[in-house]
Amino acid sequence: MPFQHSMPESPTLPLPPPPAAAVSAAAAAGRPPPVTSMERTVRTLDRQISQFVAMDRLIWADSADADAFLEAVDDLIGTVQELEAAGTNRGLFDRAEELLSRCMARLEEEFRALIERPDDAVPAAPGGFRSDGSDDEEDFGGGDGYGDEPIPIAKPVTDYDVVIDALSPGSVANVHQIARRMVDAGFGRECAEVYAAARRGFVDESVARLGVRPRTAEEVHASSWEELEFDIARWIPAFNMVFRILIPSERRLCDRVFDGLAPFGDLAFVAAVRTQALQLISFGDAISSSSRAPERLFRVVDMYEAVRDLLPDLDPVFADPYSAALRAEVTAVCNTLGSSIKGIFMELENLIRRDPARVAAQGGGIHPITRYVMNYLRAACGSRQTLEEVMEGDFGAVGGAAAAVDPDRPTSSLAVHIAWIMDVLHKNLDIKSKIYRDPSLACVFLMNNGKYIIQKVNDSELGVLLGDEWIKQMTNRVRRWSMDYQRVTWGKVTTVLQTGGPGVGGLPATAMKQKLRMFNTYFQEIYEVQSEWVIADEQLRVDVRAAVAEAVMPVYTALISRLKSSPEARHDLYIKYTPEDVEACIQHLFEGAAK
Template identity: 45%
Template sequence: MSENGEEKLLAVARHIAKTLGHNNTMSDDIFQILSNFDGRFSRENLSEKGADVDPRGCAALDHSLKSLDRRISPYVSSDRTIWADAADSAAFLDAVDELVAVVAEWNHLASDKSVAACLVRAEDMLQHAMFRLEDEFRSLMERGGEAFDLTRSHRKGDSAGNLPFESDEDVDEEEEEARNVGIGGGDEEEQIPVALPVTDFDIVIDALPSGTINDLHEITKRMVAGGFGKECSHVYSSCRREFLEESVSRLGLQKLSIEEVHKMTWQDLEDEIEKWIKASNVALKILFPSERRLCDRVFFGFASAADFSFMEVCRGSAIQLLNFADAVAIGSRSPERLFRILDVFETLRDLFPEFEALFSDQFSVSLRNEAITIWKRLGEAIRGIFMELENLIRRDPAKIAVPGGGLHPITRYVMNYLRAACRSRQSLEQVFEDYGLKEYPKLDDRVPSSSSLSVQMDWIMELLESNLEAKSKIYKDPALCYIFLMNNGRYIVQKTKDSELGTLLGEDWIRKHAAKVRQFHVHYQRSSWNKLLGILKLDSNGSMPHINLAKSMKEKLKSFNTVFEEICKEQSSWFVFDEQLREEIRISLEKILLPAYVNFVARFQSVPELGKHADKYIKYGTEEIQARLNGLFQGSSGSTGSRK
């Protein structure tokens, strides 16, 4: 075929494609059919830049744009809300659809000057239409929120209910034992406006009416098709972000900087942590999922736009929650803060599956990473608190003795603290396993077979015992030194038994330290009562004259009475806090003292020179001895202390 003939053939093909192809999809199909029929009828050949544009086609384009302008301009310039009338909104959307289609249809012929001029007009019309759609989108969201009951919610798959902001009355009133020893919590003073208390979190909030959501979706489709998807997301995010931040604010959570958190009193910070825990649960289990659901409905079919919009809506509130947790994590490592920091650690850990599921898209990577980092930082803070507890035990001065050898405050504090801490055993094990073991002097034999937490607890107990041994040396009387060690050792064993602390330390540890207490008991008897028993010891020399024997026994009995009275007077002011231990000591004293005394008195009465006047010298009967022993270890005022 001649070159001229081929050109005519291509011109005919272009005319066919132009005439039949009213939209992009139809045009693509026609070009594909022609190309398959003859290789010369490819899209490149039929649409090449040098091809002539039919003037009648340009005229048709101009006519279409003028017609669309007449239909669109009244809506764009109108002061009345288009979506106030369903017919107006439908007509406006139809006109926008046609305008978008015209621009797409003629865009590939933009190299032609006349077509380009028409397209400039079309793009200008499209831009104004998009601006108006943006205004309508914003108006729908604002009016929809105002007209709709924002406290309306429903259980997933169930009927409507109330917005379930948690009530202050749901706070557990039980205080940790250790919190009563300088580690306390407080009740919130402010009553936050709330609806019904939360019983579970299987709830979503319908923040907009279903009809409004459908209208928003229709506008979204046009704005995305018109190249204004980002603008649509921006308007949506700004409106919903305000609603979400107001919802979080209603939960009582303030926007606080790290510096402001660190300047708060501990009581105020405890109150804020309590509010933070409630707000985090409601946000991650109710508010954020509801926003995710709304985003997915408005931006249905546009996954990337939905993800981006959701992240923009929730990022500020999510960062507010994370920043508060971070401020707590990098704050003071004072031991009394452990329990509240554990609360924050556990809350963040338990909510992380929800956090990860909600913020799983590409736009939220940094947010997920930040949540993990802050959670780990909380773990570091918990470990740091235990290090500070170790330092507190080491620094506790050994200059002042507890009157009567009673319980030392450091013993009560540490044991109640560890018992309370071990109620969060799972969390603590997670913390110490994640950060591995440090080197603990004298405990290397435990490391291979023990968890990191049990080794940590063992080490703290080792420090406490060393501290108590140093304190015991303040007492000048060795017997009182052992009473002090018995008291504190018995308390340690009792607090360890039947608790998570005992489970961590193990039965062998408990048996070993119970044996230590018994050994202290033996040392006490030897240091205090051996002298008295020595006095009662009878002379085995049978050749001693009776007159000398009588004199010796009178002196022994006199010495016994004096020493016994001195011991009883002194030790009646000493204190043994545990009634069972006190009884054990008395019984053991009776067992060693009464037989020796009875034997001595019998021998005394058998001496002829003494027997007739025995009552003159024997001051105590066995019942009086028992009575005096029963008066021991009652303690004077201020020496007993608390045994809790």
């Protein structure tokens, strides 16, 4: 039932004494002192408001009561302002102020209840996820509305183009009416605090539903990378949900509740969302300041991209001076994540330099550090645009890498950095090649690793970054190592096989027999050893075998032919390998375990 003014009166405030002259006149006549119109107004308002304040139910449970209470509040605010402007009756002003304080306390209770328990007040359509920002009715999260829960909770979504309408239009209108009275009465800051406290529960529970838990920097630094990967996998969608849906929805609701009541709406909004926003930001900061092991690059890039892509959308949400600090915090964590990415690349360089040179790849094959670095860089190029952006931010931090590379190479910061890493890898491999006591095996090792590097560069965006000139230089290096192998391994063999030169009639049979014995020894040693070596790339293996055959077969065939045509000795006693045997052995070189 609506509130009836015929309800029993509650005790009223004592009225202040009238002016001295009126009191004297009234006393002489035997009458009580006269009551002014302002005093009568305060007494009437006290009687009306005290009954509302004493109610044991929500005033807004009945719309007629709510309208009557707001009308009384408006009258009281006007009366207080008149008394303050007049400044002639301090006692009456103090009593009106005290009544206004009790009135505001009850408004705070109603305000909080309308936000936290809207179904306890005037019936209102349940809010929900909205794709167009409209006020059409829709179940919150697809259930029976949020009346079954004390606080409606935002559920995880994948479509960020939505708005959470946590309060119905009717509830928003009610709380706006209360907020306007509290601001008019000079209680705007208190109203903002009550609003923030009420909405903070919704925000906290919503973030908790996303599976993100608070983590201190110490906890993050002490966690294993496997644990952190799991946390990051939850953090990224939670970060998007909070900053793309939850916080913008809170801004929209706050703007509607405090429409025309700046700056209190801005204060309320920041206070409502700050804690959870900073919690998410602090996790990004902790990851940025933790270990910069190379394997962390890809997850940190994911975090950086999530924050970077969000920044433009935050401008309208954090446009006021009070929330600008939050916007700056998001920008700062984006920068720290970017710095972490650059630091991870620097750590990759250090990892290559620190890789011990004591262990060589078996059979001169591809070294694990070569496989790791090339596959790592190849995968990193999947985020090339992001890495270009990060490296362009402050490339000078890499310690002079730009000045160390060939000026003909591509000149983007990422390209220069990748080229620098490749130079570090090359120097590391050169050091590792010196572990091999056999210079021939060192050449095979460098050929294998160089060819593998070229393959990985050609098969990815590394080729675009490093450029044709770099690939050409690397190819020339592999060719030079192949030539060094031919000279070191087969140079003495081909020298032994020489049977004469221009103007020379030929060698005596005994000399040819000696050469053949030396060849048999050299060739057997080379074959037994180098058939165990490996050239991983099939085409490179074919090319090296062909070069060996081209150098050995003509002179060996010529020697055998000379020896067979000589009448001085039986050649079959000295020919251990026929030319066909030598050719077959050469074709079995470098097969390693597959032999």
